Amino acid sequence: MRRKASLVLLAFAVFFTALAPLLRWYAFPRLAKIPAGQYQDMVLEAKPATLIDYGTMKAKRVPKVTIVQTLKGNVAESDRIEQTAGRDVVVWDALSYVAGPDGKMVSEIPERYIFDAHSQEPVHATGEMVDGDRVRREGIEYKWPFLTEPRDYTYFDAQTRTSAPIHYKGTRTFRGLEVYYFEQTIPWTKVRLPKKMPVKGITPESVEKMGTTRWYSTKRMFWVEPVTGAPVNGQEIHKEELRGGDLLPGGGKVTAFAGHVKMRDDYVDSTVALVTSQRTLVLLLTGYLPWGFLVVGAALLALGLHLEARSRRPGAGVPDDETPRPDPRPTPA
Amino acid sequence: MRALTAAAVGLAAALALVLTVTAAGPPSGRTSPKPLLTTVPEHP
Numbered sequence: 239m240r241r242k243a244s245l246v247l248l249a250f251a252v253f254f255t256a257l258a259p260l261l262r263w264y265a266f267p268r269l270a271k272i273p274a275g276q277y278q279d280m281v282l283e284a285k286p287a288t289l290i291d292y293g294t295m296k297a298k299r300v301p302k303v304t305i306v307q308t309l310k311g312n313v314a315e316s317d318r319i320e321q322t323a324g325r326d327v328v329v330w331d332a333l334s335y336v337a338g339p340d341g342k343m344v345s346e347i348p349e350r351y352i353f354d355a356h357s358q359e360p361v362h363a364t365g366e367m368v369d370g371d372r373v374r375r376e377g378i379e380y381k382w383p384f385l386t387e388p389r390d391y392t393y394f395d396a397q398t399r400t401s402a403p404i405h406y407k408g409t410r411t412f413r414g415l416e417v418y419y420f421e422q423t424i425p426w427t428k429v430r431l432p433k434k435m436p437v438k439g440i441t442p443e444s445v446e447k448m449g450t451t452r453w454y455s456t457k458r459m460f461w462v463e464p465v466t467g468a469p470v471n472g473q474e475i476h477k478e479e480l481r482g483g484d485l486l487p488g489g490g491k492v493t494a495f496a497g498h499v500k501m502r503d504d505y506v507d508s509t510v511a512l513v514t515s516q517r518t519l520v521l522l523l524t525g526y527l528p529w530g531f532l533v534v535g536a537a538l539l540a541l542g543l544h545l546e547a548r549s550r551r552p553g554a555g556v557p558d559d560e561t562p563r564p565d566p567r568p569t570p571a
Numbered sequence: 572m573r574a575l576t577a578a579a580v581g582l583a584a585a586l587a588l589v590l591t592v593t594a595a596g597p598p599s600g601r602t603s604p605k606p607l608l609t610t611v612p613e614h615p
Binding site: 245246248249250251252253254256257260261264265268269271273274275276277279281304306308310311312313314316317331332333335337341343346348504505507508509 | 573574577578580581582584585586588589592593596597599600601602603605606607608609610611612614615
């Protein structure tokens with residue numbers, strides 16, 4: 239009986255021990271992915287901010303400018319692209335909507351961001367765009383990969399339509415979470431005017447015809463929870479200028495928008511809560527379960543060996559699979 | 572020999588479980604009916 243039990247324990251010991259590395263290095267990279275149908279919104283505010291008054295073509299101080307960012311997973315498009323890409327793909331239709339203090343539109347820039355659901359690598363497919371312009375992203379945008387490393391990454395800047403390094407600047411603690419802090423500075427760069435302008439009758443083409451150009455510079459900061467790769471806080475010191483042309487003769491320039499943009503507090507709270515729950519799930523697959531299975535496997539193996547050793551000890555009883563045959567009955571001669 | 576068989580059974584069971592779970596994978600879900608926002612939401 240003991241020998242049977244020790245064999246069963248050995249089978250379970252191997253089962254749990256094998257499960258540990260399989261879970262960490264085979265299952266985790268395949269199971270951890272961004273859901274194709276994810277929907278997320280985010281509100282950022284610059285309080286106060288500087289905004290252009292198109293009536294006077296002068297910059298004015300306003301109490302608040304709000305940026306509403308929405309990311310919406312397009313499942314039908316991801317299914318379509320997956321057929322040719324041969325891997326799990328996420329398609330995010332995004333909108334950055336900037337509202338002035340009166341709630342009216344200052345600018346709105348739509349984007350389509352296509353990336354690998356597991357690794358966050360960009361996937362290049364028809365429809366990838368920023369404000370209607372075809373782009374070819376390199377690096378990441380909005381989110382870091384699972385198990386983010388403390389190193390520089392390449393981050394896509396939607397305004398310039400280019401990618402540049404975003405530098406790892408150290409590990410910090412943010413609302414009780416250990417996070418990696420990243421920083422990217424985009425120097426003054428000439429960028430395109432948004433397709434949708436806030437004043438009726440003014441189009442990007444009409445502004446360009448007058449020779450006026452739009453310039454942009456930013457310093458963006460992210461606090462990224464490294465297990466999930468999700469930013470739990472983000473800020474941007476954002477500056478935009480219109481320069482020269484008939485609108486600003488004599489090589490003049492005017493601030494179109496400037497402000498220190500920060501995530502609204504209630505959104506920081508909800509993001510931290512969401513990331514904390516997701517972090518536990520990722521840690522289950524990468525740490526808690528593999529280590530737990532290893533311990534269980536080792537314990538079962540030890541128990542099996544112990545039972546086996548006891549069954550072999552002299553006087554420990556005869557194992558059931560080695561039951562001796564009964565002595566033959568004496569037969570009369 | 573029986574110990575080897577028991578170990579093989581354990582290993583096969585672990586492989587079968589992991590392969591089944593990863594083959595099924597998480598569901599992809601469906602596109603949210605919520606719109607891309609052009610107003611400032613009151614709360615998350």
